[in-house]
Amino acid sequence: MRKYFIQAIVFTACSLVCALTHAQLGQNGFLDRANMDENVKPGDDFFTYANGTWLKNNPVPPKETRWGSFLQLRDFNINAVKNILEKAAADKNAPPGSVTRRVGDFYAAGMDSIAIEKAGYTPIQPDLQRITAINSLEDVLKEINYQRTHGIASPLYGFYVGQDRKNVEKMIPQLSQGGIGLSDKDYYLKDDKRSQDIRNAYRKYIITLFKLVGADEVQAENNANIIFRIEKSLAEAHYSRVQMRDAYLTYNKFAVEDFSKTTPHINWRQTLHELKAEGQDSILVNNPRFFVTADSLLNVTPISDWKVYLQWGVLRGAANYLSSPFVNAAFAYNQVITGQKVQTPRWQRISSLTDGYIGELLGQLYVKEYFKPEAKKRMEELVENLRKAFAIRIQRLDWMSDSTKQKALAKLAAFRPKIAYPDKWQNYDGFEISRQSFFKNIRNGDAWRYNDMVSRLGKPVDRERWGMTPPTVNAYYSATLNEIVFPAGILQFPFFDPNADDAINYGGIGAVIGHEMSHGFDDNGSKYDADGTLRNWWTEEDRKKFEAKADALAKQFDSYTVLDTLHVNGKFTLGENIGDLGGLNVAYEAFKMTKQGQSNEKIDGFTPDQRFFLSWAQVWRTNIRPEAAAQQIVTDPHAPAQYRTIGPIVNMDAWYEAFNVKEGDKLYKKPEDRIRIW
Structure with a gap:
């Protein structure tokens, strides 16, 4: 899930229930x-x-990039989640629209590898063809907005809706630097061996995906050159990760019309309209100079190059959800980044995706089956003891x-603590889930997320919303909400045990x-x-x-x-x-x-x-x-x-x-x- 303005102590997902016995843990457990x-x-x-x-x-096991207490617990937890999902998928009596049915259908569609292999890359053919028909800068900008609102990709820059940090009762549209495929600007700009290896792997990844959708070797290599040239120019305008932590440096508020004057080729009033963010007079921008660079690139880069860039966004965003040649190409690239030896089993990937897309539906089943209410009560006591200290x-x-x-x-x-799970569950109303199409579920989910996000404009800040799902072993603090949040998954050894x-x-x-x-x-x-x-x-x-x-x-x-x-x-x-x-x-x-x-x-x-x-x-x-x-x-x-x-x-x-x-x-x-x- 997209999370904004959350500082988190990052753990890997694991369970409230632990498979380790007291004999394994020591004399006293x-x-x-x-x-x-x-x-x-x-x-x-x-x-x-x-x-x-x-x-x-x-x-470190071959399917992992690291191994520790969290990962041991995650392995048990992911199996517990798998059992919930398999049971839900097999429940033929679950009523249409019920939590069990929707969770089961999402998981079953993701596990239908025969249908996924048969589909190949046909799910993204309409996107690639639509981009091919682009013939003007206006078309490029419309495609950028279309991809964002339809959950396809987030080209050129980042856009989201969040609290105004200096007026926290108001939700406001916010723009962020973005538009690159590598995970940090330095990978484009540094010449150490690791950065070079990552760039080479990225280039190979681009070439492979374009060849999988029909490009010949020469065209695929040319596409990689185009993409890297555009992304490197954007990366050069990025703030560093240290700079991005500066709350004042990244708080730049503009009237919509005034910001449009800094980007002659992007009319932000029209853009906000196409992004479904109507009626907004102001916008927050974390890196204004980035948008000056992006705007100038729009002016000097050929339309044919933008078409390649936009098609790459479609390919990169979809690769993990298509047939095995695409998934394998994504993994081969990821191996260079992380050193992971073998691919994560499909059931584990789909279990994680189910939690990521409909985590508060899955969370309802998880809490019902595994959560112990006394853990929440003990946790509330601990929070207050820590507050006193x-x-x-x-x-x-x-x-x-x-x-x-x-x-x-x-x-x-x-400080407002949230513990274990929400008081009011998110039901994902309007998110259509089909047992027949895994890729369609992913696209529907991403589009639903976007629409849900922009729907918050003009409404009171929802202080009951959670940024993590109940099975997650993680915790976070939100500065603008001044809240501390502890999902159910973290209330387990080695963090916590009521008998310890x-x-x-x-x-x-x-x-x-x-x-x-x-x-x-x-x-x-x-x-x-x-x-x-x-x-x-x-x-x-x-x-x-x-x-x-x-x-x-x-x-x-x-x-x-x-x-x-x-x-x-x-x-x-x-x-x-x-x-x-x-x-x-x-x-x-x-x-x-x-x-x-x-x-x-x-x-x-x-x-x-x-x-x-x-x-x-x-x-x-x-x-x-x-x-x-x-x-x-x-x-x-x-x-x-x-x-x-x-x-x-x-x-x-x-x-x-x-x-x-x-x-x-x-x-x-x-x-x-x-x-x-x-």
């Missing part, structure tokens, strides 16, 4: 010494100390003035709750006030102190090496790193309020504090392919797992005391060098 490498000093490499044996014994920490800050503290506390008090001791739960789900709360006070979220408005609530001196601390944390992560000379990007990952540092500190504060947190009673030979930090570390145990690790550095605002493990703890006095970490140990930081923010 939650920490297993057999997974550790106690030959490593915790002060030298806490990630390996906590997880080393597990890492040695669990290489966060308030205590804010009041204790020695670097923040009282006036700013009061506003920070007001924002914290205004407090050290395990606070080191797991407690740190996740604290992480999302801390997003409200990270380098970006801290620019929004208690009602979600992009508005400064800091004194100038306090903001400077905060930014100095944030800069120090960015430099800490800059020093971490991932592959050879490839380092973590401290500025790009700063929001997530502040989330982890703040979240773990707040979780520890809350843990120390519990009976176990105030005791020294050992379990399986570990003190309560040791169990807290080991719980945190086992959440992050992960092996990753080199290709995927390199991609993560460029495209993912989260640091790699090993550095998420150690990044916060080296700044926490309690970790040093718990594991007797001393000067001379590799992870040791002097007390005066430890970064303390929230």
Whole structure:
């Protein structure tokens, strides 16, 4: 699903239900010494100390790009979802229009590989033919709008409807930089070997898809040259990912007519009409200079080249939903990006697609069969405990003035938690699902999403809407809604178990709750006030102190090496790193309020504090392919797992005391060098 203005702690989907037995998890079910490498000093490499044996014994499976706690749970969960879907697909008595029937039909259509193979690329032939008939710039612009409103592709730029960050009760049309097929501008512009390999793979992918729809080798190669030339020009005008995190840099509000003056070849009043965004007087633009470049390209690029570019958008968007030659070509390209060895099984891909397109229909069946209501109640208690702990920490800050503290506390008090699943389910009214046509379902779903999005214009902001589906193991904070959201899927070990001791739960789900709360006070979220408005609530001196601390944390992560000379990007990952540092500190504060947190009673030979930090570390145990690790550095605002493990703890006095970490140990930081923010 498209999600906007959401800062998320990105996990991989897994289940509320876990297949791991207590015997597998350890004597008490939650920490297993057999997974550790106690030959490593915790002060030298806490990630390996906590997880080393597990890492040695669990290489990345061929169908994965990484492997860790989340992926183990996801595998069980995806099988649970598969069982729901297969049962729904086989239910011949499910009434037409019922949740079971619609979910079952969507899944069954996606699993009908015979029909999909037989169709070949016929589902997109009308699109390719329509583009062939284009003969003017006006036709090009109309096709761009047509593709967007019909769920085909998003050519040239991004468009969406979202809250106005400086007037959060209003939904407003928003334009974003876009128009490229590679996942980051640097892949077009850098000449290191990895970037060159990715460009070559992308070129091969383009050529392959055009040949599959009838182009000869020469024409396909020429098409690849045209596409890359256009996309490189667009990429050169993109802001970097670090710049895109700047809430003020990317907030540029224009009257529709005024913005049209900056793009002589695009009339935005007419464009908004064709995009079904009627009656709008203003528009938000995240990168105005990008649109100047896009407009100039419209003027100087031949119509024949735009036709090739638009056909490529159709091909790229459809490839994974067509017959196997297209799917295989997409996978071959993806292999170069991620290092994945074998393709994900079809049933797993279709299960994920079902969750992605009709997740709140599937979610109703999932919650009914697997969710335990007591988990929600316990989670509500944990959220409030973390809120209390966060308030205590804010009041204790020695670097923040009282006036700013009061506003920070007001924002914290205004946080709205959403837990497990929506109070009101989305029913996807108007989304037609056919058991006979998988591709048509995908197109109908994308068109439905678009129409649902633009229908929000002129209506009150829907604060009940969820950005994630119930089976998802993930959580997020929305700055403009000032809400923290925890789907049902995350309420499971290693994050949470109602039978676990407090050290395990606070080191797991407690740190996740604290992480999302801390997003409200990270380098970006801290620019929004208690009602979600992009508005400064800091004194100038306090903001400077905060930014100095944030800069120090960015430099800490800059020093971490991932592959050879490839380092973590401290500025790009700063929001997530502040989330982890703040979240773990707040979780520890809350843990120390519990009976176990105030005791020294050992379990399986570990003190309560040791169990807290080991719980945190086992959440992050992960092996990753080199290709995927390199991609993560460029495209993912989260640091790699090993550095998420150690990044916060080296700044926490309690970790040093718990594991007797001393000067001379590799992870040791002097007390005066430890970064303390929230």
